[in-house]
Amino acid sequence: MSLYRYLLLILVSPLLLLWGCGSSESNEKEDIAAGTIELADGWARPGAEGMMSAVYLTIRNKTAYPDTLAGVSSDAARKAEVHESYKGENGMSAMRPVPSRVIESGDNLYLQPGGLHIMLIKLKEGLAAGDSVNVLLEFRRTGTRNIRLPVQAQR
Known part of the structure; x- marks a missing residue:
């Protein structure tokens, strides 16, 4: 040189x-x-024992990579699933399970009434306004996150 x-x-x-x-x-x-998956603005609907309730929250992916919401569970229900609301062929509103949902880096996933939400199926005990419920969210990359949410009437 x-x-x-x-x-x-x-x-x-x-x-x-x-x-x-x-x-x-x-x-x-x-x-x-340096970020993480952030869970915010969460709440659950009241529901009677043996019936269903719904959980709503915002999931913020503050990591440098996409992550997938792969599953949900709650000790308050026998079963929990991510569902989406949609209009059926007859114009009636319906729901169906969504197996997983990718959240891109820097994006938010909104679980809200009339859209994606978590269904708590066959509640073990009734949920009344003022109670709280524990929900576990399983992400493929960042692992399991736990959040305790207030039970309240629809906002």
Whole structure:
């Protein structure tokens, strides 16, 4: 390598290093990489023993990679599933299970009335406004997350 190229390499390398460290995009990516799955704004509907209830919340993927909501469970019900509401062929509203849902990095998944939600099936005890319910959400990459939610009438 010629002396000129060697000197140019020595002078330019620190500038490139400083430029890369000062990039705001790089810092944003580091913030996301250090993030996690965040569960917010959750609540559950009241329900009678042996019947059903629904759970709503916002799931924020603050990680640097997509993650999949693979399953749900609750000690308050014999079974829990992610469902979606839809209009049937006859125009009537209906629900159906959704096996899993991918949440892209930086995206939110909204579980809300009239859309995606968690169904608590065959409640072990009645849920009344003022009670709370424990829900476990299973993610393929980040593992299981637990959240305790208030039971309340529809917002």
